[in-house]
Amino acid sequence: MKTLKVAVIGCGSIAKHRHLPEYALNDSVEIVAVCDLVKERAETMAEQYQAAVYTDYKTLLSEEKIDAVSVCLPNYLHAPVTIAALEAGAHVLCEKPMATSKEEAENMIKTAKENNKKLMIAHNxxxxxxxxxxxxxxxxxxxxxxxxxxxxxxxxxxxxxxxxxxxxxxxxxxxxxxxxxxxxxxxxxxxxxxxxxxxxxxxxxxxxxxxxxxxxxxxxxxxxxxxxxxxxxxxxxxxxxxxxxxxxxxxxxxxxxxxxxxxxxxxxxxxxxxxxxxxxxxxxxxxxxDGGQFNSHVIENFVDCIVNDKEPLISGEEGKKxxxxxxxxxxxxxxxxxxxx
CATH class of the missing domain: 3.30.360.10 (Dihydrodipicolinate Reductase; domain 2)
Known part of the structure; x- marks a missing residue:
């Protein structure tokens, strides 16, 4: 089975305690890159998970061959970064709320369909x-x-x-x-x-x-x-x-x-x-x-929908509603x- 190459964009608490450790536990995943505007923050996560460091998501998407991306950023960046990742050919797991408007959410859903990629929202x-x-x-x-x-x-x-x-x-x-x-x-x-x-x-x-x-x-x-x-x-x-x-x-x-x-x-x-x-x-x-260390099952569901070509448990449409x-x-x-x- 192909190993999914994954990048996490945004290295704050949700990435540190949820996304990155759960990806690391998944045998179908290789964490290849992390990105954060604060370089030291990205470097800390990169060292822990043996990943490449980026401070610009556009550079990451252009330089790395990524199968899937977690978007763990401030809410106003959810839509533009998700859309960029989908257009770069990656499946996307986006943190909630998925967008700041109905129009942004619709554009995310539309882009996923146009690029035949999965879009899942992290409503755990x-x-x-x-x-x-x-x-x-x-x-x-x-x-x-x-x-x-x-x-x-x-x-x-x-x-x-x-x-x-x-x-x-x-x-x-x-x-x-x-x-x-x-x-x-x-x-x-x-x-x-x-x-x-x-x-x-x-x-x-x-x-x-x-x-x-x-x-x-x-x-x-x-x-x-x-x-x-x-x-x-x-x-x-x-x-x-x-x-x-x-x-x-x-x-x-x-x-x-x-x-x-x-x-x-x-x-x-x-x-x-x-x-x-x-x-x-x-x-x-x-x-x-509890210190944030637990399995939310979000990552395993996201990976499963990609590996087995299934509809995401919490799709973009569900996130929009x-x-x-x-x-x-x-x-x-x-x-x-x-x-x-």
């Missing part, structure tokens, strides 16, 4: 065992019709784990585009679309900057979402949860409740109206608190109206 919450099990229970009809839900993703902010700390691009609107909603909220928008198997048709958002200083991006947001079938629920994204983070989801159905990542011991608890309670030990959701939920929430907050999709 779909691959969490408790989330996959919850989706299966819903599809099996275990809790019946879904009436409501709440999903939350909050921690104390990027300054605690971003490679640049308080001076990180996460806090700069011209680079990040959005704050907690882009860092965390889009993950939960994607997760709920996946678990419920439905699209959101109405979105309302209250989005604020009230916890962090010296930033013009959002750090607290609460959204109300309505699905095609009429289920309504809330999505919360925050950089103000301390000392503990929250990455939980609760789904309320006619036959029972699913509590996901909402208990310190059991990653999924199903409570049924007949009194039955089923507790699942499936291994807990990934967290920055999840982005559109967040864009609708922002529009709602700005216009003080409910946005219909």
């Amino acid at each position: 919450q779909r691959l969490v065992p408790s989330h996959m099990k919850a989706k299966a229970l819903i599809e099996n009809g275990d809790i019946g019709k879904i009436n409501s839900f709440r999903t939350t993703f909050g921690h104390d902010g990027p300054e605690s784990w971003s490679v640049d700390g308080a001076s990180s691009w996460f806090f700069k609107k011209e680079q990040a585009f959005i704050g907690a909603m882009g860092d965390l909220g889009v993950h939960k928008a994607d997760l709920m679309r996946y678990i419920l198997g439905e699209e959101f048709v109405e979105v309302a958002g209250i989005i604020e900057t009230n916890a962090k200083e010296n930033t013009d991006v959002d750090d607290n947001a609460v959204c109300v979402l309505k699905t095609e079938s009429g289920a309504i629920g809330t999505l919360t994204a925050s950089w103000a949860y301390q000392p503990e983070s929250d990455n939980s989801t609760v789904i309320y159905g006619e036959k029972g409740i699913l509590r996901i990542e909402d208990d310190p011991e059991f990653s999924l608890i199903a409570q049924y109206v007949n009194g039955e309670v089923v507790k699942y030990e499936l291994g807990h959701i990934q967290s920055n608190d 999840s982005l559109e939920v967040i864009l609708a929430a922002i529009e709602s907050a700005e216009t003080k109206t409910i946005v219909r999709q």
Whole structure:
């Protein structure tokens, strides 16, 4: 079997703790190049993984014969660098949110199709065992019709784990585009679309900057979402949860409740109206608190879709739909109206 030659563009925390170590664990992959504007950062990663060093992604793409690229850059660079990599003949795994606008996302998808390359978005919450099990229970009809839900993703902010700390691009609107909603909220928008198997048709958002200083991006947001079938629920994204983070989801159905990542011991608890309670030990959701070393399964899914010529688990189209939920929430907050999709 051919070994995939891979490059990682952007050597910040997500590349250091997720992409590079997971590529290194994959027998189908050879890490041949890394790229970062900060040369020392790229050199550190290159030394660890025996890769070539670049500070300009265009030079990397022109000089190296690359099969696949991870784009681990500030949000405003996701679209242009992804498009350049696709046009250079590489499959692309892009971090979330995939783009800063619907138009950028559409151009990424179009370029992938034109060049017959895979485009996958790194929404890793779909691959969490408790989330996959919850989706299966819903599809099996275990809790019946879904009436409501709440999903939350909050921690104390990027300054605690971003490679640049308080001076990180996460806090700069011209680079990040959005704050907690882009860092965390889009993950939960994607997760709920996946678990419920439905699209959101109405979105309302209250989005604020009230916890962090010296930033013009959002750090607290609460959204109300309505699905095609009429289920309504809330999505919360925050950089103000301390000392503990929250990455939980609760789904309320006619036959029972699913509590996901909402208990310190059991990653999924199903409570049924007949009194039955089923507790699942499936291994807990990934967290920055554990030092960042875990297998998110994103890389193995990306590699698998290339090697076996399959549709990516989270395609560009899926990434765009999840982005559109967040864009609708922002529009709602700005216009003080409910946005219909």
